Amino acid sequence: MKALAKSIFIVVFPALALIAMIDSLWHQFSTEFTIQHVAHLITAGSIVFFFSIIFIKPIPRTDSVLIAYTFCVFLGCLLSFLVGNLQEEVQFRYTCAVFNMFLTIGWVVYLVWYSFFQHRNADQNAILTVGNTLPLLSFENASKQIITTERFAGTPTILIFYRGNWCPFCMAQIKEMVEHHEELTERNINTVFISSQPHGFSENLTKKHPLDFQFLVDVDGKVAKQLDIFAENGLPFGFQIFGFASHTTLPTIIITDSNEQIVYTNQTENYRMRPEPTELLRVIDANV
Structure with a gap:
């Protein structure tokens, strides 16, 4: 059951990040520019770019680049929740912030759960x-x-x-x-x-x-x-x-x-x- 959960997770997680990235881009171009959507784009875009680049230009070891991706993911999440103070005149989209938080949690799950064969000794x-x-x-x-x-x-x-x-x-x-x-x-x-x-x-x-x-x-x-x-x-x-x-x-x-x-x-x-x-x-x- 756990193996099947991983099999589903590794498809659903990048797909959700892609949806979030498209959503943030759509709002940036269809409505006014907001820091919150920039933050959302940073988090989602970092995840999408990571999964894209490992297929476009595969590398056998990724730990050397994960720090930069992780920093961007958390930066976007933090900005998403701070945007209410940074840009008060713009309506704060709680769904956007919550989605951002779930993407960040998903990134952590990918790093500490999916990436490891837990029962391999x-x-x-x-x-x-x-x-x-x-x-x-x-x-x-x-x-x-x-x-x-x-x-x-x-x-x-x-x-x-x-x-x-x-x-x-x-x-x-x-x-x-x-x-x-x-x-x-x-x-x-x-x-x-x-x-x-x-x-x-x-x-x-x-x-x-x-x-x-x-x-x-x-x-x-x-x-x-x-x-x-x-x-x-x-x-x-x-x-x-x-x-x-x-x-x-x-x-x-x-x-x-x-x-x-x-x-x-x-x-x-x-x-x-x-x-x-x-x-x-x-x-x-x-x-x-």
């Missing part, structure tokens, strides 16, 4: 413990041919489980890895990207990045369940119309040595944060 995942041998895993490639991890035996491997083409942070992560393709090739590393999304989407990534990286499909999330990284209702509500499945995979990175022994895992608890490729390269240089 890497220390309790006995399967993905450093030192363990990776169990035999079975995937399919874009042509629906069976590919198992036996294929990668004898060579160090990076397995990157990502949520899907719809996830801007996953796409940014893949782009970063592509940019370090030569360094990975020099180290003779298998780089494998895995998602439970339909085959066609993985095929699109294969065509977009025609390197020796592999984009495989975890059919029905069987491997994700096997490794305890399955995310029920992880897809934003409504994205099913684009052909994606409702259930996804928790972002996870596994590095194994040539003996298929796990030497590193990253089981991020924050969907906005992914390890930098340079960190993975340091692990590889130190362990394989």
